[in-house]
Amino acid sequence: MSARNIARFWEWGRKIICVGRNYADHAIELKNAIPSEPVLFLKPPSAYVREGSPILLPFYTSSLHHEVELGVVIGKGGTAIPQSSAMEHVAGYVLCLDMTARDVQDECKSKGLPWTLAKAFNTSCPISDFIPKEKIPDPGSINLWLKVNDIVKQNGSTSQMIFSIPYLINYISEIISLEEGDLILTGTPKGVSSVQEQDELQAGIDGIVTMTFKVDRKS
């Protein structure tokens, strides 16, 4: 049997752990409090979608939002990983979209219900090609951007994150053990907005990667 290739981690069926409200400007735009601890939720591996396939609008939303985020791919698992060695557990990165049915999330929030329908549906996690760790020596100071139909909507630096990548790896792994092939979505900067059928989403990390996805309705 050939060794598994971390560059195709999305095929392994591992978990996707998402951090919410990790940028103050995005917490403020949605009128949420700035968190004192990371806000966590999960997506299943069936949320992955790769370039060439569309992002499918769930039938139950009329406000599908884009959230561009840096994804951290775990290369070495662990429990209660100390911050000081956290980066040794990182294999690389991907650019991600945390697609969110915002109207459904608002309803869940008002009823005190979990965000599963808003965040975890099929194609809710578009990802770029795998970016080896060496290509991003300082993941705490890169620029993420997203355009809808060529109009810039999001443009933010990971230096604005409230909780750093080592902090998040330590915090998460105290609660949920991390495994090789897991992905951590680190939160979105401000500028989220809703997309429609046939819109084209383009996103990138300056100088590193770009990706393009079309929005479609399930036929």
Ligand SMILES: O=C([O-])CC(=O)C(=O)O
């Ligand atoms: O739904 C939200 O706004 C929380 C979230 O995922 C983020 O901040 O990236």
Ligand SMILES: [Mg+2]
């Ligand atoms: Mg998000």
